[in-house]
Amino acid sequence: MGDSEEQLRKVFQTFDTSGDGTISKSELGKAIAQCEKTPPDQKLIDALFNAIDKDGKGSIDFNEFVEFILSLPPPVEAVRAAFQEMDTDGSGYLEKGELKKLLEKAGATKVSDQQMEQICKEIGGEDGKVSFEEFCSLMAQL
Structure with missing residues (x-):
């Protein structure tokens, strides 16, 4: 700590x-x-x-x-800062590669591209891109 x-x-x-x-x-x-x-x-x-x-x-x-x-849930500013740090291309969305890096940091080392596609669609919908709001929803479920 x-x-x-x-x-x-x-x-x-x-x-x-x-x-x-x-x-x-x-x-x-x-x-x-x-x-x-x-x-x-x-x-x-x-x-x-x-x-x-x-x-x-x-x-x-x-x-x-x-x-x-x-x-306690983290303040929105902290969640937004984390999101922006992961959004390396500054698009306002987390794409497959960015989400994969996040999962790898969290300890999930063997995630296939097919699994990543599925995860992105589940979280981000048909476009597979995760918006800040979708990211917040995901965090609230953890």
């Missing part, structure tokens, strides 16, 4: 105002209140807290916090 773990630890520590190594429900409420223009709904805080507090101990430890953050 490296740098990202350090960043998450800093965020965790800003939530953990008591410095006891865990985030209480009231600390979570205060953190949400700082982000919101209106006071947060207590039911929302309760539901969020219970979703993050996997072990049910009544406090959120660092591991639970990290697990929750990693489960």
